[in-house]
Amino acid sequence: MKPTLSSRNDSQPTVEKIGGTSMTNFEAVYTNIISTPSLQGHTGGRIFVVSAYGGITDKLLEHKKTGQPGVFAFFAGSTSENSWRDALVSLKTDMLAINAELFSCAESLGRANTFICTRIVEAENCLSNLQLICQHGHFDLQNHLATVREMLASIGEAHSAWNMAELLRLRDVNARFVDLTGWDDEKHLDLDERIRYCFADVDIANEVPIVTGYAHSIHGLMNTFDRGYSEMTFSRIAVQLEVKEAIIHKEFHLSSADPKIVGAANAVPIGRTNYDVADQLANLGMEAIHPRAAKGLRQKSIPLRVKNTFDPEHGGTLITGEYISSHPRVEIIGGCNGVYAVEVFDQDMVGNLSEYECTIIGVIKRYRAQTVAKDINANTITHYLKTNLKTVKRINRILREEFPDAEINMKKVSVVSAMGSDMQVPGILADAVTALAKKGISVLAMHQSMRQVDMQFIIEEGDYDEAILALHQKLIEVHDHGSAICLAV
Numbered sequence: 001m002k003p004t005l006s007s008r009n010d011s012q013p014t015v016e017k018i019g020g021t022s023m024t025n026f027e028a029v030y031t032n033i034i035s036t037p038s039l040q041g042h043t044g045g046r047i048f049v050v051s052a053y054g055g056i057t058d059k060l061l062e063h064k065k066t067g068q069p070g071v072f073a074f075f076a077g078s079t080s081e082n083s084w085r086d087a088l089v090s091l092k093t094d095m096l097a098i099n100a101e102l103f104s105c106a107e108s109l110g111r112a113n114t115f116i117c118t119r120i121v122e123a124e125n126c127l128s129n130l131q132l133i134c135q136h137g138h139f140d141l142q143n144h145l146a147t148v149r150e151m152l153a154s155i156g157e158a159h160s161a162w163n164m165a166e167l168l169r170l171r172d173v174n175a176r177f178v179d180l181t182g183w184d185d186e187k188h189l190d191l192d193e194r195i196r197y198c199f200a201d202v203d204i205a206n207e208v209p210i211v212t213g214y215a216h217s218i219h220g221l222m223n224t225f226d227r228g229y230s231e232m233t234f235s236r237i238a239v240q241l242e243v244k245e246a247i248i249h250k251e252f253h254l255s256s257a258d259p260k261i262v263g264a265a266n267a268v269p270i271g272r273t274n275y276d277v278a279d280q281l282a283n284l285g286m287e288a289i290h291p292r293a294a295k296g297l298r299q300k301s302i303p304l305r306v307k308n309t310f311d312p313e314h315g316g317t318l319i320t321g322e323y324i325s326s327h328p329r330v331e332i333i334g335g336c337n338g339v340y341a342v343e344v345f346d347q348d349m350v351g352n353l354s355e356y357e358c359t360i361i362g363v364i365k366r367y368r369a370q371t372v373a374k375d376i377n378a379n380t381i382t383h384y385l386k387t388n389l390k391t392v393k394r395i396n397r398i399l400r401e402e403f404p405d406a407e408i409n410m411k412k413v414s415v416v417s418a419m420g421s422d423m424q425v426p427g428i429l430a431d432a433v434t435a436l437a438k439k440g441i442s443v444l445a446m447h448q449s450m451r452q453v454d455m456q457f458i459i460e461e462g463d464y465d466e467a468i469l470a471l472h473q474k475l476i477e478v479h480d481h482g483s484a485i486c487l488a489v
Contacts, residue, residue: 012244013045013204017213017234020051021251022309023160026102026167032312033249034173034208045204047241049211049234050164052156053098057227059091060152064227067388072152075127076145084127092120095159108166116159119183123155150214150222154181157212157230165210175208180233182216191217191232195240204241211237226368228290235293239300246297247305247316254288254306254317257333257472261465266477269308269316270331274323274421277331278304280454283372284417285386286334288319328422330475335416337464339372340392341444343382344399346406350378356403357381363398367391372415373456375445382445384415384458413444414464418475419454428475429455435474441467 022029033048051057058064062073069077071091074084095116103109127148134141158181168175180198182189189197194215202209213230215221221229231248238246252259259267275298279291288306289297297304298321307316325331349356353376360381364371369387376382385392392410399408418432429448432455436443445458459467 011045013047013241014245014247015047015049015234015238015241015243016247016249017049017230018051018249018309019251020054020057020160022249023050023052023164024054024098025309026164028309029164029249030168030171032309034168047204047209047211047237047243048164049213049230049237050157050161051213051230052160056091056095056098056156056159057153059087059094060156061149061227067390072145072149075131075148076141085124088120088124092117095120098159099163102163102167105170108170112163112166115162116155119155119158122183123151126151146220146223150216150220153222153229154183154212154214154216157181157214158183161210161212168208168210173208174206175210176202178202178209178211180212180215185216188218189216190219191215191221191236192240195233195237199237199241225290225292228293231290231293235289235296238302239296242300243302245303245305247307248289249307249309251309253308253311253314254332256331256476257468261468262333262472266472269314271315272318272320272323272325272421273331275304275319275321276451276453277419277421278319280417280419281332281334284334284336284415285370285372286336288317294319324422325420328425329420330418330423330428330471331420333416333418333468333472333476335414335464335468336372336386337414337461339413339415340385340387340389341382341409341411341413341458342385342392342395342399343380343409343411344403344406345380345409346403347379348405349380353378353381359402360399363395363402366398367395369395373445373447373458375447384413412461414459414461414467415456416459416464416467416471417454417456418471421453423455424452431474432457432471435470436467439463439466439470441470 018029018033059070060072061070062068071084071087074087096113099109099112103112130144133139158179162177165175165177178198180194182194187197194217213233215233221232225232234246253269255267255269257267275294278288278294281288282291289304301321304319305316306319308314344356344360346356360383364383364385369385369391371383372386373384374382396408396410433443436457441459441463443457443459447456457467
């Protein structure tokens with residue numbers, strides 16, 4: 001029998017993930033998460049999984065939004081040996097600057113600098129040796145890039161986790177650095193085995209484990225989860241250690257819409273929702289948690305709570321598998337701007353849709369673009385892709401080679417979505433379309449599944465903010481959200 005919220009006991013630990021932006025503000029983390037007044041000084045039974053400091057993973061790999069190259073991108077794609085070395089020197093300077101801001105004690109600062117400098121030097125030696133070996137015709141650098149990416153990513157989480165453990169010990173918290181990166185470990189384990197191995201001698205009741213968000217796995221995390229690897233680590237720790245609750249600390253509430261668009265007074269914390277809605281958010285790039293990470297929590301009936309680091313006494317939003325709102329309604333309006341619609345029209349597609357779709361999906365997967373939504377009719381398939389212009393141009397070029405007689409069009413659009421744990425409200429689709437029409441917004445395409453947890457509207461790129469505002473006013477602001485917020489406490 002699966003445990004329920006009420007059947008979980010207080011002796012079980014919690015696992016808590018702290019995001020990179022929050023990590024950058026250690027005083028806020030200490031005051032609002034570690035020693036928040038409501039805990040009355042109790043720190044035992046809490047496991048903290050930490051992300052790299054804000055911006056560091058971008059410099060190690062590539063910028064998540066702009067694609068600006070970091071150490072990995074320079075190493076993987078540059079013909080100049082000095083480009084990645086220069087990026088590594090710049091990264092080291094930034095990491096040491098973070099250390100200098102955090103540690104006022106010269107002795108602790110020295111230890112912190114020694115730790116991260118050792119990792120950087122070892123990484124540089126590894127990359128230099130690999131580059132030298134791959135000059136030989138029998139070795140291909142491309143075969144090793146996935147491993148290089150994992151190695152470099154691990155440096156960011158090791159830096160922040162080591163620092164946090166040291167800073168907490170300076171404040172008399174019995175913190176312990178738990179390194180899942182496998183940096184000096186000769187054992188090649190899968191993710192669950194590594195977690196069990198590294199926690200085998202940790203006294204969770206009396207120690208506060210500070211755990212790297214990156215975990216080395218024999219199968220590799222980044223091939224599947226890429227930059228979402230820390231959420232998978234967090235999830236598997238929750239499952240393997242059978243925690244009573246998984247908590248994610250972000251720099252904002254999981255709200256009914258972006259406060260910058262609808263106004264801070266109108267955007268409210270959701271309070272309660274379910275994993276179905278969390279999956280829809282992830283699909284739009286607004287993820288509370290990666291869907292594959294949520295799967296483990298959902299299967300083990302582990303509730304997930306999303307809290308605001310800077311509003312520590314608020315209960316945040318509680319996400320469970322079984323939750324359905326007390327009455328059908330929309331809980332959140334979200335979306336993504338700058339989506340590329342790639343439309344393939346071919347008269348020969350009639351009766352052969354599956355063959356065309358298989359080829360199109362293969363091309364999209366090859367270039368690692370994310371499909372947010374898609375349309376299919378008798379002779380047209382349109383994928384709405386969340387990616388950059390360079391990638392979508394490559395996809396277009398390959399599709400034209402695959403389907404020389406097809407008409408292939410590309411257009412930049414936006415996707416807005418209304419989501420909720422139960423949206424079985426008669427006429428809700430008509431209400432949403434009417435609200436958009438009143439603002440002069442044309443709907444280019446729309447989707448509503450039988451599962452009744454979301455509606456998606458494809459609109460012109462420039463109408464994004466106005467569409468979010470219109471749907472929020474019509475579908476969210478008409479409800480009293482106080483009861484949902486109370487349920488999260």
